[in-house]
Amino acid sequence: MSRYEPGQIEAKWQEAWDKAGVFTATRDAARPKYYVLEMFPYPSGRIHMGHVRNYTMGDVVARYKSSCGFSVLHPMGWDAFGMPAENAAMERGGHPKDWTYGNIADMRGQMKPLGLSIDWSREFATCDPEYYGQQQAMFLDMMDKGLIYRKAAVVNWDPVDMTVLANEQVENGRGWRSGALVERRELTQWFFKISDYAEDLLEALDGLKDWPEKVRLMQANWIGKSRGLQFAFETIGAPDGFEKLECYTTRPDTLMGAAFAGISPDHPIAKALESDPKVAAFLAQCRLGGTTAEALETAEKIGFDTGIRVKHPLNPDWELPVWIANFILMDYGTGAIFGCPAHDQRDFEFATKYGLPINPVFVAEGAAEAPLTEAFIPMKSERVQYVRALDGNRVMTGDEGVAQAIALAEARGFGQGVTKFRLRDWGISRQRYWGCPIPVVHCATCGVVPEKKENLPVELPYDVSFDKPGNPLDRHPTWRDVACPKCGAAAKRETDTMDTFVDSSWYYARFTAPRATTPTVAEDAAYWMNVDQYIGGIEHAILHLLYSRFFARAMNETGHLPEKAREPFNALFTQGMVTHEIYLTRDANGRAVYHLPEDIIRSEAGATLKDGTVVEVIPSAKMSKSKKNVVDPMNIIADFGADTARWFVMSDSPPERDVEWTSSGAEATAKHLGRVWRLADEISRDTTAPTDEDQALARAAARAIVDVTYGIENFAFNKSVAALYGFTNTLAKAKAGAEARKSAMRIMAQLMSPMVPHLAEEVWAMLGGEGLVARAPWPKADPALLVEDSVTLPIQINGKRRAEISVPKDMPASEVEKIALANEDVIKFLAGQPVKKFIVVPGRIINVVV
RNA sequence: GCGGGUGUGGUGGAAUGGUAGACGCGACAGACUCAAACUCUGUUUCCGAAAGGAGUGUCGGUUCGAGUCCGACCACCCGCACCA
Numbered sequence: 001m002s003r004y005e006p007g008q009i010e011a012k013w014q015e016a017w018d019k020a021g022v023f024t025a026t027r028d029a030a031r032p033k034y035y036v037l038e039m040f041p042y043p044s045g046r047i048h049m050g051h052v053r054n055y056t057m058g059d060v061v062a063r064y065k066s067s068c069g070f071s072v073l074h075p076m077g078w079d080a081f082g083m084p085a086e087n088a089a090m091e092r093g094g095h096p097k098d099w100t101y102g103n104i105a106d107m108r109g110q111m112k113p114l115g116l117s118i119d120w121s122r123e124f125a126t127c128d129p130e131y132y133g134q135q136q137a138m139f140l141d142m143m144d145k146g147l148i149y150r151k152a153a154v155v156n157w158d159p160v161d162m163t164v165l166a167n168e169q170v171e172n173g174r175g176w177r178s179g180a181l182v183e184r185r186e187l188t189q190w191f192f193k194i195s196d197y198a199e200d201l202l203e204a205l206d207g208l209k210d211w212p213e214k215v216r217l218m219q220a221n222w223i224g225k226s227r228g229l230q231f232a233f234e235t236i237g238a239p240d241g242f243e244k245l246e247c248y249t250t251r252p253d254t255l256m257g258a259a260f261a262g263i264s265p266d267h268p269i270a271k272a273l274e275s276d277p278k279v280a281a282f283l284a285q286c287r288l289g290g291t292t293a294e295a296l297e298t299a300e301k302i303g304f305d306t307g308i309r310v311k312h313p314l315n316p317d318w319e320l321p322v323w324i325a326n327f328i329l330m331d332y333g334t335g336a337i338f339g340c341p342a343h344d345q346r347d348f349e350f351a352t353k354y355g356l357p358i359n360p361v362f363v364a365e366g367a368a369e370a371p372l373t374e375a376f377i378p379m380k381s382e383r384v385q386y387v388r389a390l391d392g393n394r395v396m397t398g399d400e401g402v403a404q405a406i407a408l409a410e411a412r413g414f415g416q417g418v419t420k421f422r423l424r425d426w427g428i429s430r431q432r433y434w435g436c437p438i439p440v441v442h443c444a445t446c447g448v449v450p451e452k453k454e455n456l457p458v459e460l461p462y463d464v465s466f467d468k469p470g471n472p473l474d475r476h477p478t479w480r481d482v483a484c485p486k487c488g489a490a491a492k493r494e495t496d497t498m499d500t501f502v503d504s505s506w507y508y509a510r511f512t513a514p515r516a517t518t519p520t521v522a523e524d525a526a527y528w529m530n531v532d533q534y535i536g537g538i539e540h541a542i543l544h545l546l547y548s549r550f551f552a553r554a555m556n557e558t559g560h561l562p563e564k565a566r567e568p569f570n571a572l573f574t575q576g577m578v579t580h581e582i583y584l585t586r587d588a589n590g591r592a593v594y595h596l597p598e599d600i601i602r603s604e605a606g607a608t609l610k611d612g613t614v615v616e617v618i619p620s621a622k623m624s625k626s627k628k629n630v631v632d633p634m635n636i637i638a639d640f641g642a643d644t645a646r647w648f649v650m651s652d653s654p655p656e657r658d659v660e661w662t663s664s665g666a667e668a669t670a671k672h673l674g675r676v677w678r679l680a681d682e683i684s685r686d687t688t689a690p691t692d693e694d695q696a697l698a699r700a701a702a703r704a705i706v707d708v709t710y711g712i713e714n715f716a717f718n719k720s721v722a723a724l725y726g727f728t729n730t731l732a733k734a735k736a737g738a739e740a741r742k743s744a745m746r747i748m749a750q751l752m753s754p755m756v757p758h759l760a761e762e763v764w765a766m767l768g769g770e771g772l773v774a775r776a777p778w779p780k781a782d783p784a785l786l787v788e789d790s791v792t793l794p795i796q797i798n799g800k801r802r803a804e805i806s807v808p809k810d811m812p813a814s815e816v817e818k819i820a821l822a823n824e825d826v827i828k829f830l831a832g833q834p835v836k837k838f839i840v841v842p843g844r845i846i847n848v849v850v
Numbered sequence: 851g852c853g854g855g856u857g858u859g860g861u862g863g864a865a866u867g868g869u870a871g872a873c874g875c876g877a878c879a880g881a882c883u884c885a886a887a888c889u890c891u892g893u894u895u896c897c898g899a900a901a902g903g904a905g906u907g908u909c910g911g912u913u914c915g916a917g918u919c920c921g922a923c924c925a926c927c928c929g930c931a932c933c934a
Contacts, residue, residue, distance in 0.1 A: 722873035
């Protein structure tokens with residue numbers, strides 16, 4: 001008897017697939033196409049269980065669709081630009097390029113043994129000049145279309161290292177290397193005009209029927225369409241040129257509850273007042289801390305009374321003080337608000353702190369006006385009693401109050417109803433080396449000049465060093481100093497590079513023609529687009545997906561994608577994350593140093609490093625490179641084979657849910673696959689004559705086909721796996737004849753093939769299956785075998801299950817009722833009480849109400 | 851702080867508003883074995899000897915019937931625009 005030896009069979013079948021070119025994607029007009037894509041990985045150097053889970057899901061879909069007759073495109077590439085490469089260069093020396101390509105080679109070497117059905121001939125990395133050169137070409141096309149501009153924007157500034165920090169590099173308001181308090185500082189930066197598409201991006205969400213509802217909701221909230229009033233306060237005592245203060249509010253119905261006017265620390269008026277040392281000191285205080293929304297909104301609310309007054313638009317005798325407040329964002333609305341403490345929690349806290357009046361505009365319907373202990377903020381759809389309405393107090397909803405206020409403001413001419421979006425333009429400038437260079441030149445006479453297309457790619461210079469803080473491109477004279485493409489005079493290249501989100505916003509399109517000398521090729525894009533099934537982490541629900549949707553529109557308008565690809569992803573599946581505990585120690589400055597799970601020794605007492613140092617254990621979180629809480633799947637592959645790793649990540653947890661990695665279970669999976677192997681081996685040598693159980697086995701196989709197919713179609717791979725466990729148990733126990741068992745085993749091989757393709761090929765071959773199972777058409781269940789003649793109906797009495805009866809499938813309800821009421825247990829539980837109601841749900845349940 | 855999600859046995863989880871706990875892990879018992887491993891068979895939500903009762907984070911509601919729908923709360927997770 002032979003043994004299941006994954007190490008041998010996996011290599012053998014991978015070679016067989018390669019030789020037969022099973023996974024090479026080809027345009028085939030005769031067949032429908034199917035494009036399945038998993039979010040491509042960052043080449044950290046090691047694959048982890050999250051990758052295995054993500055790519056196995058895509059592989060199951062790709063292999064299944066291929067069996068169903070589709071021409072499948074299933075590519076793989078590398079999201080290869082980004083900070084970790086520069087961090088590695090700073091920490092360990094070496095070059096980001098060498099580090100990145102080395103990591104790619106390592107990761108490819110780890111992924112290949114998984115036996116994924118990937119067309120590797122299409123592989124590319126975003127740091128290939130052939131890729132980012134095409135990105136630069138599109139940047140120039142988008143510039144032509146007016147989709148790109150420059151403006152000042154705020155960055156995290158480390159005053160000690162004299163460098164810009166990413167949000168990730170800010171820890172508790174301090175720079176991660178220097179430990180210095182981070183400041184907010186303005187730089188001139190490049191922006192994509194994504195806000196032009198706000199309405200389109202919002203409305204088109206309705207058409208994304210095969211996207212998770214929660215992702216569409218998150219995107220809609222992110223885009224944040226609001227209807228409100230824009231109006232101007234007349235100012236008293238403001239600097240010249242600021243006779244008006246423009247405000248935007250979504251609650252103009254609360255205008256009579258105004259207690260103050262507030263402006264952002266970045267507002268032009270605040271800047272105009274900065275010559276006053278007190279104002280300057282206050283603004284400096286506001287600029288401490290990071291740039292994230294979270295940092296801004298959780299910071300303690302502080303304010304500064306400017307002494308400026310504004311006239312209330314409805315009563316010129318009513319004057320309000322103008323405060324600078326740190327919780328007002330310059331990016332949203334006009335950067336100025338009126339504060340209504342009674343109906344906004346932030347304003348309430350602010351007013352309480354600085355002793356400003358708190359006057360309610362409305363109270364709960366039927367309630368009396370009373371002092372508030374917190375802001376009263378009912379849903380806008382809720383009816384409330386107005387007590388300080390703009391125009392006549394009455395009971396109405398907030399929405400009605402807002403509409404009335406806008407109408408009144410427009411009639412009196414002090415404001416207009418306007419629609420605004422929360423979505424800001426996409427800032428893409430990064431003051432870093434390892435990214436796609438922005439292909440423009442700054443000339444003293446011509447200004448900002450696009451690089452000529454024939455000079456693309458603007459390639460990153462290799463001879464750079466990371467021994468000083470800041471961007472090495474800034475101090476690389478032979479790269480930076482160039483002739484102006486327009487006038488030929490001495491000029492300087494733009495040294496900012498692009499956000500890596502740009503790289504990942506069009507890679508799906510590039511896979512359709514990865515070697516082309518243009519960004520895309522019309523025929524290839526027309527055939528392969530759109531992505532039929534996109535699979536990736538929920539953490540990308542907003543930014544990556546929104547940017548990609550924007551980019552697809554921009555590519556359509558610049559002629560790089562067809563109209564149908566403006567929404568590039570037909571269906572989206574967001575897998576849950578693989579989580580793991582985090583282990584950390586503290587360095588001399590008290591900052592966190594993270595450790596890999598494989599370096600940790602866990603005992604009952606706690607966790608330590610190998611040298612005995614005690615480590616802090618933080619509860620499970622997303623596996624991430626920076627936190628080092630990653631698990632290495634290579635050990636499982638080495639010990640048990642790729643099929644075990646694949647089966648393991650597909651079983652148990654529903655794909656959309658997070659899964660906590662535990663090492664137990666891999667052995668059990670290997671056991672099961674060994675059992676399938678032995679069963680196949682035994683059946684292949686069976687010579688039993690047909691028996692009367694043959695039909696029952698055929699029925700079980702038909703049931704398995706339906707259940708496994710349902711699981712794959714609905715992204716419930718765990719249910720497909722469960723159905724296969726059940727089918728294995730049934731087949732192992734079946735006393736059927738050899739032919740029936742062989743037939744069932746071949747169906748098993750086919751049904752298992754998307755999850756455990758190597759074992760499936762081996763079983764298929766053992767049982768005389770024709771050719772490769774990877775090329776065999778997906779089995780179909782004979783409907784006749786699925787029909788059940790009788791059903792078991794549970795009987796509930798007052799909603800509690802008390803008995804069950806077995807009746808023919810099509811028995812009419814009146815007959816069922818007679819049989820149910822004659823049932824011994826039913827009679828016992830009814831105890832002679834009269835039946836009030838008798839409910840029969842055909843084929844499901846009976847409920848007797850007494 | 852704002853937005854989104856999750857919560858079911860010892861454990862991962864299953865359940866178109868219709869028998870809660872499928873399937874797997876673990877545990878326990880048995881068979882095989884000189885013995886062990888492997889393998890095979892069975893038991894396994896809790897309380898109870900049983901009859902029966904309780905039970906899907908907490909509290910309330912809708913319904914003949916709620917894990918599922920609605921409301922409030924608690925806990926945990928994700929995102930918040932320079933991590934990818």
